[in-house]
Amino acid sequence: MTERGASSLRRDETSFSIGTSSVERTPSGLEFRIDERCMPVPRPLKGSIKVTFEEVMPHAFALDRLGKHSWRPLAPRLRVDLAFDNPDLHWSGDGYLDMNYGSEPLETAFSKWSWSRMHLSDRTRLLYDVTESDGRSHCVAIDVVDGEIVPYVPPGPEGIVGLPKGLWRMDRWTRSDPGVKPALVRALEDAPFYTRSLIDGSIGGRRGLMVHESVDLRRFVSPVVQAMLPFRMPRLR
Template sequence: MSDDGRQGLTIIAFIGSVFSPYYAWSAEKDPFAHCAMNVVLYGDRSRFAMTERRAASLDRGPDHIAIGPSAMTWDGTALTVRIDERGAPLPHRLRGSIRLEPRGFTEGPFHLDRAGRHRWWPMAPSSRVEVAFEQPDLRWCGSGYFDTNDGDEPLEAAFSRWTWCRAELPDGAAILYDVHHRQGGGQNLSLRFATDGSRREIRPPAPAALPATKLWRMARETRSDDGRSRVLTTFEDTPFYARSLLALTLGGEPVRAMHESLSLDRFRNPLVRLMLPFRMPRPLPR
């Protein structure tokens, strides 16, 4: 998120794209055959790109991953992301670079399910980001966040839904992650990290209601110190996913928080999966 709160950016490198309809429909279930660099710009020049590519388009090593013409590289100090993609359904070009410099690293991953099949590591919850795009013409600096996820089964097999929320604090960042298990029950993570990545104690915030999204009526809820929150902006309003900017209080601080709601019950609906190729194209093999 930019320092002035007007611009936002999300980048996800997928190996075995968890939201891919092609992956769900494939007989082989080969994750390397379903890779994508998802790039989303929010604000004055909104863009979305998520072209799915085959194994031949993937190159990876300990310090880099490249998917088609886009790549992430770690130099020991910062993560540099070079983007060269086309949007969908509108074929806008996205070309530019992002530099993410972590201020510190957290300890190992969290298990999100009882069986330990789904792992999440908020590796660098407090980072600085420099964004420089040529197409569209866009430059800003702001706060950033870097995490990794991996799993041994489809998300919809383990979870029915979840909400996630991250806010910058004066001395680090806070993350709220509430998952609902498909077999009942769930897990509520209330995490606070200092700037250097060390874990701090945080009092679990109270539930806070939010309105459903306007277009697809996606349910949203979060937590805050006083049980109150409000939606400042809705960035994504889709049949199974919503991303929003919230105003709430965490750790005694009034904050702006990036928030996501995911319904995996909706995602596994066959009609929803039929809509996805319009935003997630997969080029024909040559």
């Protein structure tokens, strides 16, 4: 998450580098090479992450009414092989890859969102629930089944439920089927404006473990959080 200037950027048809870290397209997927320094405790972070997938999904979904922001689940289910020297960490398993892009800053269009991904035996279930800056809400609820997009009906507004707050007391919320209260299994990331968690829940009649995130962009733009960001995301020019 190091911020760098334009002179640190290099790219061509198959690779993209920022400073000492890079990603390269391979015949089977992507390979990330990470060579950074952690913050706020300065220690090395060095290793590689290989992701293998059979196809790239072509579908993108508008997240706002004006169509200025889009979300594309590139590879809803893939294999991840992680090998790090610093810290000494090796891991293989299922993963997920998506991207967001837009023509304006996220905080201009949105006040908050909740996102979740559930890997099931026959599909990947995705839910993207956004609240725009004017208070209007929009929900994208899709399954990916054998490479095809299948919409499903998510729980309605009455199914929006809160999850336990973390260290920074930020709201965590998701949708859940009636009568099923989601449970926080593990907090993976807890920041002043962002949380990532593993939860046990039920959406659209299917229950399972979900990787979940909540984002509060009202907090993100606050002067206090903006002053804190350089301590978490160093800026090198």
